[in-house]
Amino acid sequence: xxxxxxxxxxxxxxxxxxxxxxxxxxxxxxxxxxxxxxxxxxxxxxxxxxxxxxxxxxxxxxxxxxxxxxxxxxxxxxxxxxxxxxxxxxxxxxxxxxxxxxxxxxxxxxxxxxxxxxxxxxxxxxxxxxxxxxxxxxxxxxxxxxxxxxxxxxxxxxxxxxxxxxxxxxxxxxxxxxxxxxxxxxxxxxxxxxxxxxxxxxxxxxxxxxxxxxxxxxxxxxxxxxxxxxxxxxxxxxxxxxxxxxxxxxxxxxxxxxxxxxxxxxxxxxxxxxxxxxxxxxxxxxxxxxxxxxxxxxxxxxxxxxxxxxxxxxxxxxxxxxxxxxxxxxxxxxxxxxxxxxxxxxxxxxxxxxxxxxxxxxxxxxxxxxxxxxxxxxxxxxxxxxxxxx
Amino acid sequence: xxxxxxxxxxxxxxxxxxxxxxxxxxxxxxxxxxxxxxxxxxxxxxxxxxxxxxxxxxxxxxxxxxxxxxxxxxxxxxxxxxxxxxxxxxxxxxxxxxxxxxxxxxxxxxxxxxxxxxxxxxxxxxxxxxxxxxxxxxxxxxxxxxxxxxxxxxxxxxxxxxxxxxxxxxxxxxxxxxxxxxxxxxxxxxxxxxxxxxxxxxxxxxxxxxxxxxxxxxxxxxxxxxxxxxxxxxxxxxxxxxxxxxxxxxxxxxxxxxxxxxxxxxxxxxxxxxxxxxxxxxxxxxxxxxxxxxxxxxxxxxxxxxxxxxxxxxxxxxxxxxxxxxxxxxxxxxxxxxxxxxxxxxxxxxxxxxxxxxxxxxxxxxxxxxxxxxxxxxxxxxxxxxxxxx
Numbered sequence: 129x130x131x132x133x134x135x136x137x138x139x140x141x142x143x144x145x146x147x148x149x150x151x152x153x154x155x156x157x158x159x160x161x162x163x164x165x166x167x168x169x170x171x172x173x174x175x176x177x178x179x180x181x182x183x184x185x186x187x188x189x190x191x192x193x194x195x196x197x198x199x200x201x202x203x204x205x206x207x208x209x210x211x212x213x214x215x216x217x218x219x220x221x222x223x224x225x226x227x228x229x230x231x232x233x234x235x236x237x238x239x240x241x242x243x244x245x246x247x248x249x250x251x252x253x254x255x256x257x258x259x260x261x262x263x264x265x266x267x268x269x270x271x272x273x274x275x276x277x278x279x280x281x282x283x284x285x286x287x288x289x290x291x292x293x294x295x296x297x298x299x300x301x302x303x304x305x306x307x308x309x310x311x312x313x314x315x316x317x318x319x320x321x322x323x324x325x326x327x328x329x330x331x332x333x334x335x336x337x338x339x340x341x342x343x344x345x346x347x348x349x350x351x352x353x354x355x356x357x358x359x360x361x362x363x364x365x366x367x368x369x370x371x372x373x374x375x376x377x378x379x380x381x382x383x384x385x386x387x388x389x390x391x392x393x394x395x396x397x398x399x400x401x402x403x404x405x406x407x408x409x410x411x412x413x414x415x416x417x418x419x420x421x422x423x424x425x426x427x428x429x430x431x432x433x434x435x436x437x438x439x440x441x442x443x444x445x446x447x448x449x450x451x452x453x454x455x456x457x458x459x460x461x462x463x464x465x466x467x468x469x470x471x472x473x474x475x476x477x478x479x480x481x482x483x484x485x486x487x488x489x490x491x492x493x494x495x496x497x498x499x500x501x502x503x504x505x506x507x508x509x510x511x512x513x514x515x516x517x518x
Numbered sequence: 519x520x521x522x523x524x525x526x527x528x529x530x531x532x533x534x535x536x537x538x539x540x541x542x543x544x545x546x547x548x549x550x551x552x553x554x555x556x557x558x559x560x561x562x563x564x565x566x567x568x569x570x571x572x573x574x575x576x577x578x579x580x581x582x583x584x585x586x587x588x589x590x591x592x593x594x595x596x597x598x599x600x601x602x603x604x605x606x607x608x609x610x611x612x613x614x615x616x617x618x619x620x621x622x623x624x625x626x627x628x629x630x631x632x633x634x635x636x637x638x639x640x641x642x643x644x645x646x647x648x649x650x651x652x653x654x655x656x657x658x659x660x661x662x663x664x665x666x667x668x669x670x671x672x673x674x675x676x677x678x679x680x681x682x683x684x685x686x687x688x689x690x691x692x693x694x695x696x697x698x699x700x701x702x703x704x705x706x707x708x709x710x711x712x713x714x715x716x717x718x719x720x721x722x723x724x725x726x727x728x729x730x731x732x733x734x735x736x737x738x739x740x741x742x743x744x745x746x747x748x749x750x751x752x753x754x755x756x757x758x759x760x761x762x763x764x765x766x767x768x769x770x771x772x773x774x775x776x777x778x779x780x781x782x783x784x785x786x787x788x789x790x791x792x793x794x795x796x797x798x799x800x801x802x803x804x805x806x807x808x809x810x811x812x813x814x815x816x817x818x819x820x821x822x823x824x825x826x827x828x829x830x831x832x833x834x835x836x837x838x839x840x841x842x843x844x845x846x847x848x849x850x851x852x853x854x855x856x857x858x859x860x861x862x863x864x865x866x867x868x869x870x871x872x873x874x875x876x877x878x879x880x881x882x883x884x885x886x887x888x889x890x891x892x893x894x895x896x897x898x899x900x901x902x903x904x905x906x907x908x
Binding site: 182185188189192195196199200215217218220221222223224225226228229231 | 572575579582585586589608610611612613615616618619621
């Protein structure tokens, strides 16, 4: 049996206000082509189908269209689950009609325990859940008894294993932060801030008895916790931390003996996400920008390495590069030390002097007008009075 | 061919904060039973399935469950459209998978032109649309050319008629305020305030060539514009204006010769909506309330016919009647005339006197305290000053 394993589509996600729908559509078409070329027996989508619980209408239309092309037009079975970004209850609508056409979309913990039986394989679709969902499902009233996701997962997996058919191979599809021997210290987590190995992570050991575990949640395939427990990563770069990482999907083949053959297939971006670092002067120099992708052909994240007194920085950079999804300052530490010294000098001056110097600094040399000086003096006077009254 | 015609389920609707989901579920069960007993060939739901574009999760679950029982468990075909309350684009999700199981749910104007062909019948599912939707669909740029819904409907129906198969009978399912010879002055409209016969209403004449038109929008079946153009009404009472009207659904049978056999089947409420009118004293008298449905067995709308100085009116009425969905004053006109006279007397008095009398009236006889009087005097003084300064 041969599957295409993908995850974290996050349909509807924007990158600092820039729409990624075209990018997602471009990635989807490659997934569709690959699934057909490889003649897979099904497509696994391991959660975070949408970017949020109530997705915008455009996202719903786009996602509906993608499922239609895979499942109705190409007759490819789909094995999908909801992730932490999805609204499980809304996504659940009409899933019984989809199941009749071999589109399985599980959004509730209780749905995980009935495996989908296909030729030689049992597919368990375990959607993202919180410990509280498991406590409700198992009727556990004492929080301490099932406090973390690891406690809950131990119980869940035990019940999944009860359904194991020894004549079949078992595949699990799930959506968590899973840590194992290959990624014990993996710091490049998903968009969430949860620390790997902490209360929110699940130990890969739970999944030892599965032949293959198709994970979603972490956006980088490199974060996979074990040989047979894999993240496919997202098909699209969703933030600048992911800019340098290749994106793609896995083609997973399970032989009758239980051997896994894995191949990672790259997904090319339409508009790539490029990080540029340099001074403003460098970035607007022809020698530099002619070396970069042309305007409109990429999203740019720009890190300025020095301050500039040009008052149209963003405009001038946009004119050259087009879609600037991020513009930040990354001042070298040497300059900060200089500032630090300046600050120490300033503290021996009067407040009025400090304000005047600060104003000159941020405006690249302007002086306070007479009326501005008056305002500063009045404020200092009032503050001094208050201090004396205390 | 035999259909059950219902409409305006408004799943998720609340009656002044009171949840109607149980009531809707109770009505649904009767619809399901009737559809089975009558052995219908399909169930028509003529719009306003939900009460709003983004329904609460509980409403989605409930509606999904109802469709499942009709269509997946009982294998009954469903012919449904979206109404003005539905979010057409959200509701559209997964409708292709549903259609494979003979659950047709049309939410877009363009879907209306492809009739559903069943034995001897063409079913046209025309969802609610605005004139602007039609202008976009037809590429009409000049608003004047297709300004009202009547203009748009003329064009739409002309195109529907082009699809007519002379060997078949035509049934239309739609959701508008339709006026005809039977309801030219019908004032009991739906929850909307649109005036019948105005810009927002559609002339029944457009639909002359259809054998049967299953309408939704107006909540009373009595508002039907013609013999073969019927509103089923809502299966549940949604506001006090509907309290005295029976609710139900139609069983429609079309013979091969094109004769229509219609039967209205009542739907019983679980908790009925009862309007009570009387003075507070009457309503709390045992002689009166023992004649009413017992507490908890109905929703009550209470119209008080005189003012009372009891400061726990709502509490005392709730203790007797339970769920009070509405509490309003309906003072007889004689009393208003009395008040009117009083007002005329008052205008010859000073502002302070008027305030004092008003205070006594609303508090059932209390006088202003010394400090309250002082406040009134200060306000009058300030107002007079301002007036003099102008």
